[in-house]
Amino acid sequence: MNYHAAMKIMIVDDEPAIAETLAYTLRTEGFTAEHCTLGNQALARLECGDHDLVVLDIGLPDLSGFDVCRRLRRFSDIPVLFLTARSDEVDRIVGLELGADDYVAKPFSPREVVSRIRAILRRLDPARRSPANQAPPRKTQRFAVDRDGCRIACQGQWLSLTRYEYHLLVLLLERPGRILSRAQIMEAVWQDDGESLERTVDTHIKTLRSKLRTVLTEEVIITHRGLGYSIAAE
Secondary structure (H helix, E strand, C coil): CCCCCCCEEEEECCCHHHHHHHHHHHHHCCCEEEEECCHHHHHHHHCCCCCCEEEEECECCCCEHHHHHHHHCCCCCCCEEEEECCCCHHHHHHHHHCCCCEEEECCCCHHHHHHHHHHHHHHHCHHHCCHHHCCCCEECCCEEEECCCCEEEECCEECCCCHHHHHHHHHHHCCCCCCECHHHHHHHHHCCCCHHHCHHHHHHHHHHHHHHHCCCCCCCEEEECCCEEEECCC
């Protein structure tokens, strides 16, 4: 059974050949696909709230994909998959800090993009997954970790986490009470211990805390000034 058949994907790209090929592949896989060439046009459509995921090119004629994502996050937490022709790793990290869930570098295989989309939707929309395919989560008092589904429940509620937020929280949960430096977190989660990119850890800790506050009344991620972060032992 196709559990994503009713899902609607917005493609924002000003290159018709790329967008049409991707839209065709999505439709053959059972998705509904819509295409916009401009960032402002896409934002107007996305305000309707009837899309499930955005495939967003960074290089658009009117707005950059980063600007579109910033404006989108003012009214929606819809998953975003960036398309980028840039090889600069900093650009990719900045995109993820803005709230994107993943990125694919051009040139790409349309089937790879569809595979990435399916992975994001499995993480962020667990209600659409087949119950038979759901592995029993590993439980703690506050948290339940479903490694097969790459998702985490807090107090019985599934959290809407990006890929890096998920891996960051898993890393902390595996070491309750242990202080991890930014460099250790970068190496474990991003596989990149570059000092110039350590600010991305702080950004993801901030967004993770914000999501946990919707479920928990107490702060569980602790900042150790000059040392790093830990999660409170249960």
